[in-house]
Amino acid sequence: MSEAAPDPALDPWTTAALVALLLAIDPHSLGGASLRGPAGPVRDAWLGLLRACIPPQAPMRRLPIGVSEGRLLGGLDLAATLRAGRPIGERGVLAEADGGVVVAAMAERILTTTAACLSAALDTGTVTTARDGIASVNPARIGVVALDEGIADDERPPVALLDRMAFLLDFTELTRVGDDPDYGLDDVTDARALLPRVTLGEEALSALVGTAVVLGVDSLRASLMAMRVAKTAAALNGRSEVAKEDAALAARLVFGPRATRLPPPHDQPPEEQPEEPPPPEEPPPPTDESDQPSDEQEEQEPPQNLEDLVLEAAKASIPPGLLEQLRAGKPPQQSRGSGKAGAMQKKGARGRPTGIRKGAPQPGARLNLVETLRAAAPWQRLRRAEQPDDNASRVHVRSDDFHVTRFRPRTETTTIFAVDASGSAAASRLAEAKGAVELLLADCYVRRDQVAVIGFRGTTAEILLPPTRSLVRAKRALAGLPGGGGTPIATGLGVAMALADQVRRRGQTPTIVMLTDGRANVGRDGSGGRAKAQAEAMEAAKQMRLAGLASLLVDISPRPAPQGQELAGAMGARYVALPYADATLLSQAVKVVTAETGGRNG
């Protein structure tokens, strides 16, 4: 098997199997792998292969989605503490997995804080516990396998975590398990022994880093990862110096899925070239190449110098969908993601802790063991004296001692702005909506509310800003809003409702703020016709009312007409006419509605 050659024909399973081997050699330094795709035999086979390649004594621990921080980081071992009569700590999953791999299930919904704990362990190789009266630092040299079952583009593991993993594998198209790799546990063991002595030459180094720059892989961690993958691959092949196949493989595995742009056509030397030290035995660059901007053409001709070779390898492995996007000049989706799903879900899981008080556990109030023990502690001597025949080392806890942590059910709201971007008024209207969104964001940080923006014009409606709390993201998403065209109100309402539904399923309360003049002239199917469009809009508005969505309709026409009122009536929305609205007024109006919603649901 010529596994290291930059061979585009290499099938996905062989690649995946090779990743399992490499990861098994040095899980901690390589960070781990993200497996995107549904649960199934292929994923199980891969995990089985990984298990078989990791030395038997090294642990492989599965991390359930809702793991508590106590179990993750370690904390108080209650049973042992009660038995011994003094606090006994227990190690968490991360410390228990030291030297092995943690498999995070449903990683696309992992909590941001859990991801941050994993990231810290990947960065430092230790886990720091500071909870339940326990303070310790334990080694946790782990690798992480993130099982990403996300379907939508923004359903991904937190980027902070992905950034720390060398491998991003996509199993969605992979349905067949191929042959076992030619290597086994013995090779892994040999490679582990060889790895510390493997060196990386200057040429390979600059080829790897240069490729990252050309493909727009910004995070330096990716370059570091590529370096480590190259060394690990060399070790697997029994080499003590990184060969060009190793560098090419590393670029293929690490940079391919992370590329954010395609290299300039071959005949234009990249601007970085002058800084590069000339490789010693470099054959003269292929100058005979004609102007061939087509990538397919380039792939046919075997590249000559190492950087080209590495670059070609990486390019060949850019996933097809991503490649299409890049060719079209669109920035890829994944570089924009953030671990927001986790942050939202955290609130959904249990609400915010609002404090600890005395009392028995009940729904919404969970027993707080440490506080209960603290309450019991001062009385131990007395209680032991009362029951002298009892085992002296036991801790006597009575129901009086019970303390509970109370959780406030979430009242987090997501305000969805649906902005009519049609016609002449669009520019100023969008600027207002944009101002209001930013004001709301700046204002409601403490309430942890989120904001989303939908724009509709012409024949379509699109989500311009998915729910977020980040001002940075909001500003960027709103920066260049297009305007003009017809007014497809029904479509706009439809998209708003779908998004509201999504928000609800995440356990938050959506509020829809519609900015429009209420004069629909484009139907759902994109056809014109005022009467039909208006009827469809009213229909969508009624559906929205039935769905019980709190809403506000801001009539933005310079001379408010009855259509806006009617639409608001059908939606069950509060109606505000703001012919000369400024952002401040708008955000105040929105706050009134969200406050009502919060009161109703919270």
Add this chain to the structure above:
Amino acid sequence: MAQPFPFSALVGQDEMRRAIIIAAVDPQVGGVLVFGDRGTGKSTAVRALAALLPDMEVVDGCRYGCDPGDQARLCSECRERQMQGVLPTRRARVPVVDLPLGASEDRVVGALDLERALSRGEKAFEPGLLARAHRGFLYVDEVNLLEDHLVDLLIDVAASGENVVERDGLSVRHPARFVLVGSGNPEEGELRPQLLDRFGLCVEVKTATDLATRIEVVRRRDSYERDPTAFVASWAEADATLRQAILDGRSRLKGLEVGDAVMEQAARLCLSLGTDGVRAELALMRASRAWAAFTGADAVTEEHLKQVAPPVLRHRLRRNVLDDAGSTTRVERAMAEMFGA
């Protein structure tokens, strides 16, 4: 993590390094917030800080590491011991304490010592992370993800310099003056304005785009990973030089006055940017002085002011929804207007 990556071996990121050095020279400047792209060595730089700091004098046996030279801020235990005689002292490392995400409140502020309570029925206070960070640095990675109730605690203690514990039937107060250092990625959430306010300097880091720099970063990381001991040893001299420069800077700090001309420029800069109150001017003054002291200058000049102005002012601007420019651009614009291009 026995041997952190040496500070002197960091490549690029000049503003971040400058801010950290300023905080080390004069902790009064206030904390440092490092916000920016992933994989730019934010935490590496902060974790490297510990090795840079010169040792300090502490009261021997004090749980909080009180400063024997600072009578006004001794903890109650040290005060009692002082009645009975001169306090013994020893040299200790300046603490750089990690506040891990997921830390519970009792570990941060301190709580009833469970061990002693359960086994001996004694009511004793077990100091938390805030006590350990006294006179040193408290580092919060991913500071924008910190739980709200911990943020509340930090905001209060960072301002008052004192930790007041009223829980578990304990009533304890102890000094907790620390320099807050935070890092995070702004895409994952905003920082609460009150917490933002506790940082004296705010640094924006961006991924290096220059190929040579990037190669150097990867090369150094590679040699560090291959043999941490040898790598740290090879940079030990550079780190020592830097440590000495920080020490020299500290001793020069007292003798350095900020002249009226520079003060006026600082005031005008703040005025043109519309920052709130006089705190921005104070911070500008302190930061320029610390930077001048570190560079060994005889006087604080406009040049020092210019170099520290972006990190001092960036996070103090009022949010202006009509202005699309980032705060960095706004500071630069104001500076260009004042000092000329």
